[in-house]
Amino acid sequence: MFSYDALRVQKKWQKRWKETGIHSVDLTGDTRKKYYNLVMFPYPSGDKLHIGHWYNYGIADSWGRYIRLQGYNVFEPMGYDSFGLPAENYAVSSGVPPHESTKKNTDYMTLQLGEIGTMYDWDKTVMTSSPEYYKWTQWVFLQMYEKGLAYKKEAPVNWCNGCMTVLANEQVHNGNCERCGAEVVQKNLKQWFFNIKSYADELLDHSGLDWPEKTKLMQTNWIGKSVGTEIRFLVEAETGAGELFFDVFTTRADTLFGCTYCVLAPEHDLVDKVTTEDRKAEVEKYVKDAGKKTDMDRTAEGKDKTGVFTGSYAVNPINGEKVPIWVADYVLAHYGTGAVMAVPAHDERDFAFAKKHELPIIEVVRGERAEGERAEASAGARSEGDGLPEAFVDYGVLVNSGEFDGLSSEEAKKKITERLKESDSGDFCISYKLRDWLVSRQRYWGAPIPIVHCKKCGEVPVPQKELPVKLPTEGVDYKPKGKSPLASVPDFVNTKCPKCSGDAEREVDTMDTFVCSSWYFLRYLSSKDDEKAFDKELVKKWFPVDMYIGGPEHACMHLLYARFVHKVLVDDRNAEPFKRLVHQGLVTKDGAKMSKSKGNVVSPDEFVGKYGSDVFRMYLMFMGPFTEGGDWSDKGITGIARFADRFWKLINDEVGGGGAAGGGVVSDKDALKKNLHKLIKKVTEDIEKFNFNTAVAAFMEFLNFALKNGVDEESKKILSVLIAPFAPHLAEECWEELGGEYSVFDQEWPKFDPALVVDDTITIGVQVNGKVRGEVELSNDAPQEEALRMARENPNVSKYLEEGEVVKEIYVPGRIIGFVVKG
C-alpha cells in the first residue's frame, strides 16, 4: 500500500536507539549546554495509552528532540506518579494488592511509551510508590516539620464521602471531590497541614517565569491577596464575662462609620461567650444547623441571608457607637478573622442582610454616579441612607463620617486606619484566600507520615536514618472506613518512641499524592549513594527546568505545591523550579470531549498499527496548535500518511509518473534553494512557538514544490534533519538511506541564510477605496513612485481611478498600494 514500511522502520530504530544508548544522558561530563525538558509524569493506569498520553508525551518529546538538534545536552526523564486512589480502589474490588497491580501497570506503560519513539532516559526514572522514593518523600515531610512548616491541628476540613478521606482545599471543585465527584462535607478533624500560606507572597511573584498568562492569573486569584485593615471591636459585656473583643478584617476601612452591626461566623470562638441567656437556644440551634450544612448548601441558598442576633453589642472604635453582634453563615470562618463589620450601605451582602433583618443602613460614601438616584430617592432619608436602592460599592467621597467627611475613599482608608492605630484598635493588614495545604489522608496507598505518637514525649518525628517508614503489604484491609487502613495493622501501629524508647503508636495517615509529585523533578537528579534526596551539585547545574509540559488543570494544585516545596527544599524562597511552562490542549472527537460513557474514545493502537507511530504523532501535531488541542478525524490522518509516504519517495527518488522530476534532476536550482531556506526558517520559528501545525503545513507546501521541481542530495539531507523532531524513525531511515552517519539526532539543526528567505520581487495588491482591484509585481525595495506608477498601469485599477479624482495615495512597501478616489 505504502512504499514506506513504517512499522519495520520504527522497530528497527527503537532497537538501535536502545542498543546504542543514545538517549542516556551524561549529567556531569557533557560539555554542551544543558536543557532540562520535563513533562508531567503519568499516573500508571492498567489501560493502554490513550490519545491524550500520545499528544502530551509525543509532542513533548518532539520538542526535546528539536532542542537536542540545536546542540543542547537534553535531559528528558520519565517516571510514574504511582501512589493514589485508583490502584487502591482496584485493590478493594479485586483483592490484588496495589504494589502488584502498580508494578504490572508501570512495566506495561514503559513498553508503550517506548513505542511512541521517545528519547526518555529510563536510567533515571522514578516511581513514587517505591520505598526508595517514598523514603525521601518522608524526608520531605521531616524537612517541613523541622522548619516549622508542618503541623497537626484540629480544624474544619473537607471530607469526601466517596473516598472516605479528607481533601485539600484545592481538591474540592464546586463542592465536590476532584477525584471521585462525590459530595464534600465539612468536618472538624485533627489533621496535618503544610504552611504554604507563609509562602504566599513568593508564590504570588511570577516575575521571570515564561508561563501562560492565564495560569499565572489563576494562581494569583487562588492566593487572593487583599490589602486592608484589621479593626478591634470591644464587646459591651452584658454577659459579665470580662473584657471581650474580636477583630475584623476589611478592605474598606473608609466605610467604618457606616458599620451598623457586626457578624461572627458560626464557628467563631466568641459565639458562645457573647450570646446572652435569652438568645442561647436560638443561637445554638443556628450554629448546629450551619455545621451540618456543606459549603454547597450554604451557597445554594444563595442570596437568602440567614442569621441570628447574639444579644450582645460591640463598640465601633472610631465613633463609640454600639452595634449589635449577629451570627450568620455568610461569614466564612476560615477567611480573615472569621468576623466582619457590616456596612450595609456599601456591601451587597450586608445590604441584603440588613434589609431582611431590618437593621439600619447608613450611607458614608458618595460617588458621582449615585447622585441622581439619590435625589430621586427620598430627601428625608438622606442621613440614614435607608433610601438607597442598593449598596453603593464603588469608591467615592466620605459623608456622615465626622472629621473624615470629604476625603476620598483611598485617603480615608489610610487616615482612618492610622487613627485606629493611635488608639491601639486597628492596623494595616493583609489577608489571603489561600489556605494551608492539608496533606494527611485516611487512605492506604500513599507514603506513611513519619511521625510517632509517644505517651510520654508526644509527637516525635522518625529520625532520618530510620526511613523509610515502610508501608505494610501484608494483612491490610484496604477498604476505606473513614480511618486509615493502616490503623488496623498492629505491626505497623505499635512501635517504640525514637526519643525515650517507650511504647508509642505510629501516625496512620498517609500523605496526599500531591506531596509525592511536588518534588519528583528534583529526585530525577538523585545522588548515586542515595545519601540525599537529590544531588545538590546536579540540581545547581540542571535547574531550573527549562521546559515543563503538562495539563492546565494543575494550575492551582500541582504547580502551586511544586513551587512551594521546591523553594523549601532548595532553601531559597525565590527559587523557581519551572522556567517555561506550556499546557497541552484537549484532543476532542467531533468537537466533544472523549469519554467512555459517550463511546467516542479513539484508540491510538489501531492507527499506530496501520500508519506507524511517526504518522500518528505528526497528525496530532498537525491537528491544531498544541496549546489548544484539536479535533481528531479518522480520515484526517490519511493526509499525514500520504505526506510521510511522499516524503520517503522524494528522498528515494521514487517520483515517477505525473511528469514529476526524479533521479536528481532539479529544474530550478535557485527556487529550490530559496524554498528550502524559507522552510528552515518557518519550521524553526514555528517549533519555537509550539505551532507544530503550521510547521507541518510548511513541510507539505515544500514537498508539493519539490516533487515537481526535484531535489538534490544536499537538500535531502537537510530535509531529513528538519523532519527528525516530527518523525524520528522516518528521519533516521532517510538519513541512513542518504549515507549519513548515525544518528540523525547527532546532526546540527540547519540554519537558514537570511539573504535567501527574502524575495527580490513580490506581488502585492492594489486597492481603490479599500477594495482590491488588481495586483502588481515589483521589486522588493521598489520606491513609492515606481510602485504607484505600476499600479496605475494595471488596466483594472486605472478603470477605477478614472471614476474620480485621486485624493490620496498609499504605499506600504511589501504590503499594499492604495488609492482614495473621490468624485
Added chain:
RNA sequence: GCCCGGGUGGCGGAAUUGGUAGACGCGCGGGACUCAAAAUCCCGUCUUGGCAACAAGGUGAGGGUUCGAUUCCCUCCCCGGGCACCA
C-alpha cells in the same frame, strides 16, 4: 454573578505592527492509469451571477473609527475554562 479564553468554507484549521481572508490537510466533484477496484497522479472546490475577464456579498449579531477591520473601540448573543458570600 465575577475573571480569563474563543466564535473564520461541508470539516480540522491558516492569516507580522490594521494591508490581496480562507495557507496546509480532510472531504467532495471531474479526469488519467486499470478489465475492474484500491493505491497513485493531475485539475477544480467560500457564496451568488458570468464561458471568462470580472462584479457583489462574506470571518457569531449590530453599530463605530479608518482609504482599508478576522485584527482596534462600544453594545449584545453563543461556546469553553476558572472562581464562587474572600468582607
